[in-house]
Amino acid sequence: MSEQPLLRVEGLSKYYGNRLGCTDVSFELWPGEVLAIVGESGSGKTTLLNCLSTHLEPSSGRTEYRMRDEVWRNLYELSEAERRFLMRTDWGFVHQNPADGLRMTVSAGANVGERLMAVGDRHYGHIRDTAVDWLGRVEIAADRIDDQPRSFSGGMRQRLQIARNLVTGPRLVFMDEPTGGLDVSVQARLLDLLRGLVGELGLAAIIVTHDLAVARLLSHRMMVMKDGRVIEAGLTDRVLDDPREPYTQLLVSSILQV
Amino acid sequence: MHALEEYGLMHVKLYEDIAGHGRIATTYAYPVKVEGRYVMDPSPTPKFDNPKMHMSPALQLFGAGREMRIYAVPPFTEVVSLDFEDHPFEIQHFTQPCALCAATGVYLDEVISDDHGGHMFVCSDTDNCEERRAEGHRGHLSGEELEAAE
Secondary structure (H helix, E strand, C coil): CCCCCCCCEEEEEEECEEEEEEEEEEEEECCCCEEEEECCCCCCHHHHHHHHHHCCCCEEEHHHCCCCCEEEEEEECCCHHHHHHHHHHEEEEEEHHHHHHCCCCCHHHHHHHHHHHHHHCCCCHHHHHHHHHHHHHHHCCCCHCCHHHCCHHHHHHHHHHHHHHHHCCEEEEEEEECCCCCCHHHHHHHHHHHHHHHHHHCCCCEEECHHHHEEEEEEEEEEEEEEEEEEEEEEEHHHHHHHCCHHHHHHHHHHCCC | CCCCCCCHHHHHHHHHHHHHHHCCCCCEEECCCCCCCCCCCCCCCCCHHHHHHHHCCCCCEEEECCCCEEECCCCCEEEEEEEEECEECCCCCCCCCCCCCCCCCCCCEEEEECCCCCCCECCCHHHHHHHHHHHCCCCCCCCCHHHHHC
């Protein structure tokens, strides 16, 4: 594995007017590492994710990314065109609501193929074969390739969204509550699938979730946020098994034990 | 979209055509790439005429009403229709010349002529068709023959 991190975040803050989104967040993300950001609603985790993924411009601080050519670039100084290019090649973004990340009125195959076509693949047969392959990897039957995601169940849509993001072999994927809104057995399958793919492809991922079980299953490290600040960070097992901050202890102890 | 060169969606449309119909079924408003950079929709021109836009000596103007814009293609500009390597761009082919003026190599409209399935192919460019007839060109269904048959 590489000896350099993939992403460096220093003192990132975002204010909405006077209101605090998140403040003074610093961390490094290494290739192949999965980082979970947990916290309750309104704790600033989605704001942080949107800043990292350049959907929002932070009020202060910097985020540097090591591009494929090993050059470190400050994300907020990229041109819009460079940023978009990065987002459709080297990054993925999995939305909580699959309808936000999919084109609901074009077929599943075209949803998967869009990124390939956007980066210049001009061979229909190849695009189609790749789409079939990826549908298989996310456990969608090949005969659904020409169906629109409107006719898919919630779990299938989410899996399709994952395939659509991973098809260009990104190095970093952002996920915003990827299992939110799915029922428990579907969540379990999706987590299993995600864990397999992340391991197999050596993806780095930043996952925002309020579900500690998701963090436990998928992430290597986690950060706990409260009121816009990171109050505790560390290896996932350490944080969950031996939480130090009172708030983290409260979070961990409020999981229902079945 | 143009500034960011994000044209992936244009190919998605063509992909959907092949997935649904086995071939690119778009016949007009067929997207073209101008000078290797800008993708444009030359609607309402049929794709039959797309190749004629390439290196055309004429200045070509396209009004895009809903966008409230006018697109201009300068003379002698490279214009290439989008396609896939394994599904190359093709124009429509007609097996017969214009029924009125016998022109070949022009875009023909199919006109239904009666309730029994009768139809004929005539020039889409009616002005050009009339000029040709004035010059004495005659197709197999042009007026004189019909009169002669009556």
